[in-house]
Amino acid sequence: MGRLWTLATHLHSLAGPVTMLLYPLYASVMAIESTTKVDDEQWLAYWILYSFLTLMEMLLQPILKWIPIWYDVKLVFVAWLVLPQFRGAAFIYEKFVREQIWKHGRAGRAENRASTSHHHGKGDSKSVQFVGLKKGPHEAY
Numbered sequence: 783m784g785r786l787w788t789l790a791t792h793l794h795s796l797a798g799p800v801t802m803l804l805y806p807l808y809a810s811v812m813a814i815e816s817t818t819k820v821d822d823e824q825w826l827a828y829w830i831l832y833s834f835l836t837l838m839e840m841l842l843q844p845i846l847k848w849i850p851i852w853y854d855v856k857l858v859f860v861a862w863l864v865l866p867q868f869r870g871a872a873f874i875y876e877k878f879v880r881e882q883i884w885k886h887g888r889a890g891r892a893e894n895r896a897s898t899s900h901h902h903g904k905g906d907s908k909s910v911q912f913v914g915l916k917k918g919p920h921e922a923y
Contacts, residue, residue, distance in 0.1 A: 798853065802857075802864075805864060806828055806829070810829070824866075824872045827871040827872050827874070827875035827879070828864065830875065831875070832860070835859075
């Protein structure tokens, strides 16, 4: 029983890095090399969400250390984000993240245009739009 338990422990400790990093890295490279944009969106969304999850985990570490199943919950959640059958990362991005970007991004651009439309001097600089989903031909990059 000791060897079986040791094997299970090692597999469990490898599951996180494989699920959270190795497979997503491989799939991201394959997505870049493919001609379709669907897989690009999935993996860009994954890395956005994984980065956010990692940052939140760093901030909440004092609380999370008291939750013994946190790592297992995180592993299951990340597996849902990663597995192509579920496309969880794309789903969360579409339902939550994109909505917030449009909500705050459009309001910010409208305010920026309103404040810069009154100043048309030689020294004016063009604003750079860092947040935007689809840029038109007349928007600054």
